[in-house]
Amino acid sequence: MLRETGDAVELWDRDARADHHRKQLSRFENAGGGLLFGHLDMADGSEWFIGRMGLFDPESRDPLLVDWRAPLSRSFYTATPLHPDGVDVRSTVGTRGWRVSSVVPEELSLTASRDAAPMGPSALMAAVSQHRTDRMTDIVATIQGEQDRIIRAELRGALVVQGGPGTGKTAVALHRAAYVLYEHRDRLSREGVLIVGPNPDFLRYISEVLPSLGEDSVVLTSLHTLLPGVVAHREDERDVAEVKGRLDLAKVVENAVRRREIPVRAPYVITLESDQTVRIDGRDLAALRTRMRRTRKSHNESRPTFERVFRELVARQLLSTAGRSVEVDVDPEDIADFADELALDDRLAAAIDELWPIVSPEDLVDELLRDPKLLAACAPMLDDADRALLVRTSEEGWSVSDIPLLDEAAALLGEDPRPAMRARARERAERERELEYAQGVLDLYTDTTTDDDGSEDTGVSAEQLAARQRFDDRSTVAERAESESGWTYGHVIVDEAQELTPLALRALVRRCPSRSFTLVGDINQSSAAHGSDWDTLLRPQLRSYRREDLTVNYRTPSEVMDLAARVLAHIDPRQSAPTSIRSAGEEPEIRRVGYDAMGEEIRVRADRFLEGSEGTFAVIADAELLPRLRSAIDGMGESDRKRLWFGSPRDAKGLEFDEVVLVEPGWRSERGVAESRELYVALTRATQRLAILHSTPLPTELTSGA
Numbered sequence: 001m002l003r004e005t006g007d008a009v010e011l012w013d014r015d016a017r018a019d020h021h022r023k024q025l026s027r028f029e030n031a032g033g034g035l036l037f038g039h040l041d042m043a044d045g046s047e048w049f050i051g052r053m054g055l056f057d058p059e060s061r062d063p064l065l066v067d068w069r070a071p072l073s074r075s076f077y078t079a080t081p082l083h084p085d086g087v088d089v090r091s092t093v094g095t096r097g098w099r100v101s102s103v104v105p106e107e108l109s110l111t112a113s114r115d116a117a118p119m120g121p122s123a124l125m126a127a128v129s130q131h132r133t134d135r136m137t138d139i140v141a142t143i144q145g146e147q148d149r150i151i152r153a154e155l156r157g158a159l160v161v162q163g164g165p166g167t168g169k170t171a172v173a174l175h176r177a178a179y180v181l182y183e184h185r186d187r188l189s190r191e192g193v194l195i196v197g198p199n200p201d202f203l204r205y206i207s208e209v210l211p212s213l214g215e216d217s218v219v220l221t222s223l224h225t226l227l228p229g230v231v232a233h234r235e236d237e238r239d240v241a242e243v244k245g246r247l248d249l250a251k252v253v254e255n256a257v258r259r260r261e262i263p264v265r266a267p268y269v270i271t272l273e274s275d276q277t278v279r280i281d282g283r284d285l286a287a288l289r290t291r292m293r294r295t296r297k298s299h300n301e302s303r304p305t306f307e308r309v310f311r312e313l314v315a316r317q318l319l320s321t322a323g324r325s326v327e328v329d330v331d332p333e334d335i336a337d338f339a340d341e342l343a344l345d346d347r348l349a350a351a352i353d354e355l356w357p358i359v360s361p362e363d364l365v366d367e368l369l370r371d372p373k374l375l376a377a378c379a380p381m382l383d384d385a386d387r388a389l390l391v392r393t394s395e396e397g398w399s400v401s402d403i404p405l406l407d408e409a410a411a412l413l414g415e416d417p418r419p420a421m422r423a424r425a426r427e428r429a430e431r432e433r434e435l436e437y438a439q440g441v442l443d444l445y446t447d448t449t450t451d452d453d454g455s456e457d458t459g460v461s462a463e464q465l466a467a468r469q470r471f472d473d474r475s476t477v478a479e480r481a482e483s484e485s486g487w488t489y490g491h492v493i494v495d496e497a498q499e500l501t502p503l504a505l506r507a508l509v510r511r512c513p514s515r516s517f518t519l520v521g522d523i524n525q526s527s528a529a530h531g532s533d534w535d536t537l538l539r540p541q542l543r544s545y546r547r548e549d550l551t552v553n554y555r556t557p558s559e560v561m562d563l564a565a566r567v568l569a570h571i572d573p574r575q576s577a578p579t580s581i582r583s584a585g586e587e588p589e590i591r592r593v594g595y596d597a598m599g600e601e602i603r604v605r606a607d608r609f610l611e612g613s614e615g616t617f618a619v620i621a622d623a624e625l626l627p628r629l630r631s632a633i634d635g636m637g638e639s640d641r642k643r644l645w646f647g648s649p650r651d652a653k654g655l656e657f658d659e660v661v662l663v664e665p666g667w668r669s670e671r672g673v674a675e676s677r678e679l680y681v682a683l684t685r686a687t688q689r690l691a692i693l694h695s696t697p698l699p700t701e702l703t704s705g706a
């Protein structure tokens with residue numbers, strides 16, 4: 001009963017509060033027991049507990065836990081004995097469940113008390129040596145100085161973070177997302193933050209990091225699903241992907257759209273249902289085209305305007321062929337009325353469909369890539385060989401490199417306005433129902449609370465109440481951003497940014513016209529067919545950007561990295577590999593195995609790993625070999641399979657595993673720089689152990705310089 005629970009407005013406010021508490025509770029749960037991870041003893045006698053989120057004493061409002069992103073927490077990450085930044089002792093606090101299990105203090109100042117506990121194993125070394133699972137974890141307790149600087153860098157403009165394998169680019173990108181949301185909460189909670197990763201597997205791998213940091217309002221996507229309603233399930237060959245990714249292709253798509261606008265020859269003759277004929281000459285068609293383009297609306301969105309203008313043109317024509325001079329004799333309102341009547345004529349409707357069809361991005365791009373003649377007409381700037389690469393020959397689904405083309409088409413075509421018009425009508429009806437319901441609530445409330453003197457004062461109108469209810473709809477900014485086409489984000493973070501083609505970057509700039517970007521990647525891990533560098537990729541569209549470099553490898557043991565460094569020297573002798581933070585104490589194993597025995601060898605190694613270790617095991621091989629290799633674990637139980645991963649070097653990008661078996665790295669005898677870069681990726685996925693099994697000769701990148 002309303003009477004028992006306070007007034008009607010309070011009902012909704014109470015719901016909103018409950019929702020807020022529910023969200024807070026889920027943030028605590030996501031943080032798990034690791035809410036607290038650090039402690040600072042300051043030289044001025046104060047002390048601070050540092051945690052995944054800020055907490056206050058509800059009565060005194062004193063801080064109990066300082067959010068890791070707050071300015072106060074910064075010295076936890078950056079203070080050193082040389083620059084203690086007012087810190088006497090920095091302690092890393094380990095927790096198991098909700099209990100503190102370890103405290104590792106680090107004295108930074110000479111004045112720190114000497115009776116502090118002795119230094120334990122560094123929290124960083126403990127973190128990087130841990131077994132991996134199939135989900136990445138946050139690094140909030142052990143962020144290093146060079147990483148902290150990037151995480152907290154200014155939001156404005158574009159920032160590029162170049163770093164070799166394992167230097168924490170992904171970790172930094174995710175913590176930066178959490179940081180900018182904290183620092184610019186007002187703006188970014190309205191506009192949202194978009195994170196773009198290389199593929200859906202990778203998105204699954206990183207999916208738990210931001211929730212563990214208390215942030216669930218970020219949209220995670222890969223190019224595969226960037227455009228709502230379309231999913232890419234395959235990759236093109238490198239040369240095809242390269243052509244599809246060129247900026248010129250934007251013009252090609254635009255030409256294809258323009259060819260759908262009044263694509264007829266003059267004179268254009270329509271026979272109406274009344275059997276009257278209308279003949280429209282070339283000048284009128286050209287004037288119509290110019291008039292439509294001046295509206296600056298997208299193609300589909302201008303369709304209602306085209307319908308109206310074209311019917312009026314036909315109406316004028318008919319009235320003038322009836323022997324009257326339209327300008328002198330006919331009232332413009334009569335023309336409009338006549339044009340409205342013509343809306344019922346199916347033959348005229350068919351003509352309108354021909355002259356200004358509603359086109360979907362999928363139909364436009366599909367037709368363009370299937371029809372070599374159309375392609376030649378729309379892409380005069382490409383040579384025959386490049387155009388031949390673009391042609392789709394069979395019933396293939398969409399590839400990842402088709403998505404920016406489709407996105408370009410979607411931006412030029414706009415949405416079909418007709419469903420939106422119907423939806424708006426439905427929405428109006430819904431608003432009226434909400435208003436009626438709100439009035440009902442107020443009436444009921446008034447019946448039960450009318451003052452003795454018969455007056456009533458709820459202090460709220462039915463409109464206000466209905467609006468509160470509407471905004472009480474709990475959709476997050478992430479949900480709205482994903483469902484509304486044309487949404488622009490406050491900040492976009494791209495991981496494995498070296499994989500972006502110019503056209504893909506254009507699709508992202510469209511989603512963030514302010515060009516507030518963080519792009520993390522490693523040019524030396526690019527799958528592009530040609531050599532690439534950040535300037536060539538970014539400058540044409542971002543104009544200027546800042547660059548930061550990461551130099552320490554937290555993943556790959558030094559022995560494995562030494563081997564990978566040989567490959568890097570082959571890719572670009574001017575580059576130096578990142579320095580590994582630890583050694584595994586064992587060299588990578590390189591072993592010759594007969595081609596037919598490869599499956600058996602993998603089965604034996606996988607069984608041995610599963611028995612002896614808790615972590616993850618990967619088999620990396622050319623995509624062509626994978627089905628055969630995968631069948632080696634047929635019949636294995638589900639829980640064991642979850643710890644095993646099979647994929648190509650390209651699939652492995654961004655991922656990491658405790659033990660990696662790289663199979664037949666020399667499988668493709670034709671090797672270019674892209675193959676060398678993918679070999680570099682494959683070699684640098686292991687956190688503990690790497691084995692290379694081969695029946696074909698090893699690539700020269702691995703054997704030279706040995």
Ligand SMILES: Nc1ncnc2c1ncn2[C@@H]1O[C@H](COP(=O)(O)OP(=O)(O)OP(=O)(O)O)[C@@H](O)[C@H]1O
Pocket residue numbers: 124127128137138139142143144147163164165166167168169170171172522525554555653654655656684
């Ligand atoms: N400061 C840190 N503390 C603890 N672990 C860290 C730290 N920085 C990075 N790591 C760990 O190192 C590993 C590699 O990090 P990450 O995947 O972010 O590197 P990357 O630069 O993106 O690598 P790649 O280029 O190979 O994709 C991860 O397990 C990550 O958690």
